[in-house]
């Protein structure tokens with residue numbers, strides 16, 4: 001399978017009090033065509049900044065300090081101007097946010113907002129646009145799409161608004177859909193419907209998904225591969241099945257434990273002690289998880305762990321796996337994607 005998005009050694013910095021602090025650190029991710037790829041981590045792990053970097057939507061205080069983001073092997077998105085990026089957004093890459101009201105304009109009808117996307121990216125007559133919009137609204141599950149055309153966002157429920165967002169995001173059949181916490185604001189029953197819908201439609205359109213979430217349940221439901229992020233670094237990467245069966249990084253183990261304890265009423269609710277360090281709290285070197293890790297060793301506080309190869313398809317940024325990394329002959333930081 002060829003690659004649709006290749007993030008290479010991406011670093012993002014934030015500037016405050018005239019100082020630069022690192023918030024995404026040497027990130028490597030590769031999403032294949034038609035693949036559903038998840039990025040999971042607690043609040044503050046750098047997930048959203050990764051998706052905003054892809055779309056050149058970083059706020060002014062944040063900037064990409066290193067790396068490239070290749071779309072379809074040929075276009076480095078970090079090199080595009082805001083204007084050039086407008087042609088990519090909505091057409092080749094679309095994004096759905098947690099709260100559709102941030103993306104939908106309260107002043108315009110559903111029909112107007114979806115036609116804007118079509119007007120920007122194609123040359124269609126009014127009649128063609130209307131037909132395409134009705135067809136798309138039907139695909140996202142509206143039984144009476146014509147009745148929806150003249151409605152305003154505030155006249156819709158949260159689930160309906162998210163369906164409209166999905167219609168807007170997919171109407172140009174993008175190569176990649178970034179879904180940033182797309183169901184977090186919705187009721188559990190609606191969540192499942194929206195995830196199913198995204199799964200089905202992206203399959204029909206051969207669209208890859210980058211799913212950004214703090215919720216491992218969402219990853220299990222929708223994704224094939226997963227990257228676990230912590231304080232701006234990728235700490236573990238594998239298939240979703242492998243992460244659930246054989247998590248290696250102590251942070252991933254903690255995340256999984258907190259999900260499992262949710263489902264087991266006999267167990268006390270588990271949460272990983274402590275918080276993700278803020279950019280200003282990060283140490284110069286050493287593992288970023290060291291202060292919360294139950295297995296912390298001296299080396300963890302001194303040296304940045306590289307990504308160790310656990311097996312062919314599984315990497316983990318933890319000194320506990322140094323031996324496995326050496327055995328598999330991959331313990332060369334220059335050789336491993338990190």
Ligand SMILES: Nc1ncnc2c1ncn2[C@@H]1O[C@H](COP(=O)(O)OP(=O)(O)OP(=O)(O)O)[C@@H](O)[C@H]1O
Nearest residue numbers: 014023042043044045046047048049059061278279
């Ligand atoms: N506009 C901003 N100004 C300053 N710092 C920021 C800004 N946005 C994010 N950060 C910092 O960057 C780090 C990563 O933020 P990011 O939003 O990517 O995390 P996240 O994993 O997506 O969490 P969340 O789910 O809460 O959005 C955080 O430590 C945050 O403090």
